[in-house]
Amino acid sequence: SSVDKGVDFANYFCTYAFLYHQKEMLSDRVRMDAYFNSIFQNKHHFQGKTVLDVGTGSGILAIWSAQAGARKVYAVEATKMSEHASALVKANNLEDVVEVIEGSMEDITLPEKVDVIISEWMGYFLLRESMFDSVICARDRWLKPTGVMYPSHARMWVAPIRSGLTDQKLNDYEETMDDWYNFMNDTKTNYGVDMSVLTKPFSEEQKKYYLQTSLWSNLHPHQVIGTAAVVKEINCLTATVNEILEVKSSFSSSITLENTRLSGFGGWFDVHFRGRREDPAQQEIELTTAPRPDNGTHWGQQVFLLHPPIRVSVGDGLNVSFLMKRSKENHRLMEVDLSCEIKEYSGKLLPAFNKKFYIE
Amino acid sequence: SSVDKGVDFANYFCTYAFLYHQKEMLSDRVRMDAYFNSIFQNKHHFQGKTVLDVGTGSGILAIWSAQAGARKVYAVEATKMSEHASALVKANNLEDVVEVIEGSMEDITLPEKVDVIISEWMGYFLLRESMFDSVICARDRWLKPTGVMYPSHARMWVAPIRSGLTDQKLNDYEETMDDWYNFMNDTKTNYGVDMSVLTKPFSEEQKKYYLQTSLWSNLHPHQVIGTAAVVKEINCLTATVNEILEVKSSFSSSITLENTRLSGFGGWFDVHFRGRREDPAQQEIELTTAPRPDNGTHWGQQVFLLHPPIRVSVGDGLNVSFLMKRSKENHRLMEVDLSCEIKEYSGKLLPAFNKKFYIE
Ligand SMILES: Nc1ncnc2c1ncn2[C@@H]1O[C@H](CSCC[C@H](N)C(=O)O)[C@@H](O)[C@H]1O
Ligand SMILES: Nc1ncnc2c1ncn2[C@@H]1O[C@H](CSCC[C@H](N)C(=O)O)[C@@H](O)[C@H]1O
Numbered sequence: 001s002s003v004d005k006g007v008d009f010a011n012y013f014c015t016y017a018f019l020y021h022q023k024e025m026l027s028d029r030v031r032m033d034a035y036f037n038s039i040f041q042n043k044h045h046f047q048g049k050t051v052l053d054v055g056t057g058s059g060i061l062a063i064w065s066a067q068a069g070a071r072k073v074y075a076v077e078a079t080k081m082s083e084h085a086s087a088l089v090k091a092n093n094l095e096d097v098v099e100v101i102e103g104s105m106e107d108i109t110l111p112e113k114v115d116v117i118i119s120e121w122m123g124y125f126l127l128r129e130s131m132f133d134s135v136i137c138a139r140d141r142w143l144k145p146t147g148v149m150y151p152s153h154a155r156m157w158v159a160p161i162r163s164g165l166t167d168q169k170l171n172d173y174e175e176t177m178d179d180w181y182n183f184m185n186d187t188k189t190n191y192g193v194d195m196s197v198l199t200k201p202f203s204e205e206q207k208k209y210y211l212q213t214s215l216w217s218n219l220h221p222h223q224v225i226g227t228a229a230v231v232k233e234i235n236c237l238t239a240t241v242n243e244i245l246e247v248k249s250s251f252s253s254s255i256t257l258e259n260t261r262l263s264g265f266g267g268w269f270d271v272h273f274r275g276r277r278e279d280p281a282q283q284e285i286e287l288t289t290a291p292r293p294d295n296g297t298h299w300g301q302q303v304f305l306l307h308p309p310i311r312v313s314v315g316d317g318l319n320v321s322f323l324m325k326r327s328k329e330n331h332r333l334m335e336v337d338l339s340c341e342i343k344e345y346s347g348k349l350l351p352a353f354n355k356k357f358y359i360e
Numbered sequence: 361s362s363v364d365k366g367v368d369f370a371n372y373f374c375t376y377a378f379l380y381h382q383k384e385m386l387s388d389r390v391r392m393d394a395y396f397n398s399i400f401q402n403k404h405h406f407q408g409k410t411v412l413d414v415g416t417g418s419g420i421l422a423i424w425s426a427q428a429g430a431r432k433v434y435a436v437e438a439t440k441m442s443e444h445a446s447a448l449v450k451a452n453n454l455e456d457v458v459e460v461i462e463g464s465m466e467d468i469t470l471p472e473k474v475d476v477i478i479s480e481w482m483g484y485f486l487l488r489e490s491m492f493d494s495v496i497c498a499r500d501r502w503l504k505p506t507g508v509m510y511p512s513h514a515r516m517w518v519a520p521i522r523s524g525l526t527d528q529k530l531n532d533y534e535e536t537m538d539d540w541y542n543f544m545n546d547t548k549t550n551y552g553v554d555m556s557v558l559t560k561p562f563s564e565e566q567k568k569y570y571l572q573t574s575l576w577s578n579l580h581p582h583q584v585i586g587t588a589a590v591v592k593e594i595n596c597l598t599a600t601v602n603e604i605l606e607v608k609s610s611f612s613s614s615i616t617l618e619n620t621r622l623s624g625f626g627g628w629f630d631v632h633f634r635g636r637r638e639d640p641a642q643q644e645i646e647l648t649t650a651p652r653p654d655n656g657t658h659w660g661q662q663v664f665l666l667h668p669p670i671r672v673s674v675g676d677g678l679n680v681s682f683l684m685k686r687s688k689e690n691h692r693l694m695e696v697d698l699s700c701e702i703k704e705y706s707g708k709l710l711p712a713f714n715k716k717f718y719i720e
Contacts, residue, residue: 004364004366004367006367007367007369007370009367010367010370010371011370018565019558019561019562019565020562020565020566020569023540023543023562026547027543027546032550032551036551058558060551060553063553064552064553067552084561087557087558087561088553088555088557088558091554091556091557092553180383183383183387186387187386190389190392191396191420192427193420193423193424193448194451196451197447197448197450197451198379198418198444198447198448201379201447202379202380202383209380
């Protein structure tokens with residue numbers, strides 16, 4: 001591939017080398033419960049089996065797999081976190097079962113094929129980080145024809161929302177621009193240089209930053225003001241990289257709240273642990289990052305804001321075209337084109353709009 | 361050199377491609393006044409001369425050089441900021457004099473040698489970013505034997521300080537560790553994994569982050585509690601990369617304040633614009649980042665904290681060994697070894713101590 005390993009490490013992997021960051025994931029109870037239950041309520045998938053943990057981090061999923069009775073677990077980790085994973089495996093007396101391998105999944109080789117691939121590969125809004133590519137690569141090379149994927153399925157959701165962030169971000173942007181105009185005057189007065197030609201590029205840079213970059217947020221269910229739609233479904237056993245390069249969807253949503261405002265859209269995901277059709281889970285487990293009143297996940301939701309917000313009311317219909325692509329500069333970041341048409345309950349059609357967003 | 365260009369761009373140059381970041385530097389009045397005065401009060405160095413601006417950023421120094429009467433200015437910039445610099449040059453009607461060249465200084469070639477090299481290459485505590493390497497490279501290849509350097513001299517300073525940050529950072533560290541112990545218990549109870557083997561590496565990681573990483577700070581002169589010492593002097597016309605790889609100094613400092621505490625050390629720098637011995641400045645200009653009551657610079661000072669602080673009083677003497685090296689992982693970051701011996705005014709010698717710090 002055309003990705004420079006060193007650059008990818010500097011931009012992406014580096015954060016995972018900190019225990020602090022692993023701890024944040026290990027402290028996410030929703031995440032932990034889902035993986036824990038998926039393993040221990042489906043021990044038949046692990047007992048006496050060989051398992052591959054793609055991106056083992058601290059080693060937690062590998063350790064659970066071993067505790068659930070796996071014969072052998074290969075725990076692959078690209079960063080130096082692998083050393084901590086080894087220590088943790090040893091301290092929990094599992095070094096006979098779990099073999100930690102430092103290296104990137106794409107580069108290393110295993111001595112055998114495996115029955116199970118387990119991985120926690122999900123980034124913000126599922127696909128940010130593009131780590132599922134590495135899981136696909138692992139699956140195509142190392143999963144037995146009868147093997148199962150943990151998780152087995154994934155979905156992306158989008159819904160209309162209201163949020164105070166719209167005003168806040170617009171304010172931030174406007175303050176930054178006011179400040180720019182002062183700066184421009186000062187620079188002309190004190191230093192004899194006319195900066196006005198940079199006003200447009202500066203405002204574009206700041207618009208991108210404040211208005212077009214999606215935000216991490218922990219939405220309350222009350223902030224979701226219309227029906228949510230699935231924009232992508234992934235079968236982890238069969239998906240190809242080609243299938244996830246783009247997420248393209250046209251969907252409708254109905255506003256379910258009286259007299260409110262459409263501040264933008266929220267995006268989240270869920271994954272399921274269902275095993276394989278011929279070898280299903282005994283207990284299907286779901287991990288969802290949808291808005292909930294309590295106990296959010298560390299993924300939160302991604303919020304795409306409209307400026308200004310639009311008044312809508314119950315029964316209004318949205319027709320949305322959603323297109324998410326990888327950023328050309330960094331394949332682990334995303335760009336979203338969203339267009340939306342609002343048909344009021346009365347039948348009146350509002351002018352359609354088109355927005356570009358960045359998931360950074 | 362062994363530095364991967366792509367990695368260096370991802371880690372270092374990328375921030376300079378934002379107008380927001382350039383604007384921060386352009387809004388630093390102390391910095392701007394110093395360069396502005398150094399040029400316009402020494403026009404004889406610029407009138408009819410050829411100038412090279414190493415790392416032109418927005419183009420400001422190149423534009424001033426042209427406004428001061430330069431015949432030709434080469435303005436070299438590694439990032440896409442070069443496009444904004446070109447636009448700014450044109451908008452200020454200087455495109456006949458200023459030629460913006462996009463590329464890194466090490467790679468590009470000029471059609472002629474120059475009379476003046478001007479550059480704002482100073483990072484936190486002078487040498488962070490290691491950008492002076494590029495100025496040296498430019499000088500050795502492109503400066504005429506009679507040429508002058510802007511700035512011409514640079515110095516690094518260290519002084520004993522008091523600061524409330526010591527307690528704050530120690531608290532932060534202790535809270536993080538309390539949280540770790542809770543996390544460890546929860547993980548054992550809920551998920552059956554004993555994390556205690558990671559306590560030591562986690563605490564080391566957090567100690568490095570909270571206690572050993574030097575801090576940006578805008579110190580008030582009252583916080584300087586003893587005499588300041590120069591730990592490095594650089595003659596920009598003759599310095600070699602070899603000379604700046606390490607900064608090694610043994611110095612003494614006397615506490616000048618009654619009954620206070622030594623919280624650590626502050627580091628800052630100054631540079632001077634003196635021209636060249638045979639072709640001196642008409643007005644010598646100084647740019648200092650020393651603590652001052654008002655109008656700090658964006659560089660502030662770097663603070664190296666001791667935990668816990670040590671009670672000292674007027675007349676106590678410090679003997680300090682200071683060694684700063686480049687980090688092995690990233691040549692633009694620094695590591696500091698500092699050892700200190702305190703001789704109280706009474707003659708009593710306190711036990712010496714040894715600290716390691718990171719300038720990240
Ligand atoms: N291609 C690849 N090869 C090996 N490790 C990878 C990888 N891509 C990502 N990773 C690693 O995968 C981990 C994802 S975070 C999940 C960590 C752990 N499985 C847990 O559930 O807590 C990170 O530690 C990251 O460094
Ligand atoms: N080796 C190199 N070649 C070209 N540009 C470099 C460089 N090393 C650093 N730079 C650039 O040097 C600039 C330093 S910041 C100073 C910008 C401008 N001269 C001003 O005074 O406002 C950055 O824009 C950075 O991208």
